[in-house]
Amino acid sequence: MQTPQKPTSSPQGKKLLDQYKEAIRLKQYSPRTEKTYVEWIRQYILFHNKRHPKEMAASEVKQFITHLVVDRKASASTQNQVISAILFLYRNVLHIELDQTDLGFIRPKRGKRVPTVLSKNEAKAIIQNMIPPYKLMVQIMYGSGLRLMECLRLRIKDIDFENHRILVYDGKGGDDRQTPLPDSIIPALREHLAKTRAIHEKDLAHGRGSVHMPYALAKKFPNADKSWIWQYVFPATTFFTDKEDGVMRRHHIHETALQRTIKQAATLAKIEKRVTPHTFRHSFATHLLQAGYDIRTVQELLGHKDVKTTMIYTHVLQRGANAVKSPLD
Incomplete structure (x- = not known):
């Protein structure tokens, strides 16, 4: 262009x-x-x-x-x-x-959309067809309700093993929140972080190991960019040169790699739905509501400012006052 x-x-x-x-x-x-x-x-x-x-x-x-x-x-x-x-x-x-x-125009109103939601068996089938580290990333999105970029931008300091939670900083809308860390993935996550740390220490030994720092934190904490806690949980396999200062750094895995892997896994699992990374966030919310959690709790975990946004998940629930049984059944 x-x-x-x-x-x-x-x-x-x-x-x-x-x-x-x-x-x-x-x-x-x-x-x-x-x-x-x-x-x-x-x-x-x-x-x-x-x-x-x-x-x-x-x-x-x-x-x-x-x-x-x-x-x-x-x-x-x-x-x-x-x-x-x-x-x-x-x-x-x-x-x-x-x-x-x-x-001569007004802002068009988007029609209501019913999100694509996986059953628990479908979600597990897709996850079983994935390889590390993408498998772990999808487990976090499904088990914690993270958005795609929230998952990719996770840093070591955001994982709180002791309190079984993930801290999401500066999410959509600029808000922070916390969401549960699934107990079932803790051993795999610890193993993954051990490998990630070994990569970081190797980078440091070669005079690298720097990571991009948000906002003005690079000036406030000059050496923090090479500290372990600020490294990405899911680092990329290659380096990139930061255009702002010319420093060679290791970024997080690119979103297209995860998107492509999820699509391939859904095909292998023979899931006849359009599955994207966000589908797992939709499924997280829906399955919590099906388990009996109140909508305000789900709203807080998702980081929605308005409960009306969270209400879209009630349309796929097969229970409650609005559930309708077909007359053919």
Whole structure:
């Protein structure tokens, strides 16, 4: 895809997209959100032949959104994401408040979706067809309800063996929470961490062993990036060079590797459902509700801000006041 030139518009000479990134970081949005938003702004500028956004208004925004929906068949969630990215640009960087009534559209509402849920036997069958360390990662997502990136970003300090819990820091929405550590995986997890520690000590012996530190902790704790407790639970097999400081580091396993492995395992287990990493989080929540745990407890374990989000799992329960038995049965 052709990349548009980055226009400038700051008295200090900063390029527009640099200003945009800075504004996003001030709001403490996640790096993934930053990357996605920046790419949508690039496409918005490119669509209008590299015109500066300050020269455009609601009509140009509408044209771009219409193009995405009509020509590229963008979903409602994608449409909402693009609208948010563009409105953020005008409000927080250009300091222009677009009148959304002039845009000729409203944010589309996503239809209700019933999540794909595995039975306990199906979940176990998929796990049995996986190899380490992916098997252990799926066991954590299913047994603790973690999101994909929450699992990948786990660090040694986040595993609390004594209290049988996993601490999730800076989850979706920026909140921290704790969730149970399954007793059944503790021996395998300890064995995995012993191997991981051996890799880390070997890295240190070769003058490496550094890991990316979140926020400004690298400055606050200069040597923490090489300490054991800050290392990833599931480190990658190769190194990468950090663009920010040029240091060669070992990152966590890439999400696509786990996604691909889960798909292969589901095929081997002959599960005729669309299985993704998030399916195990859905199954975690549903099985807890089926076991009789109250929805507020499940909400807290999942890290949902609104109980309405957790309520989607009640639609797949086969019990309770809303359970309906087919007249054919």
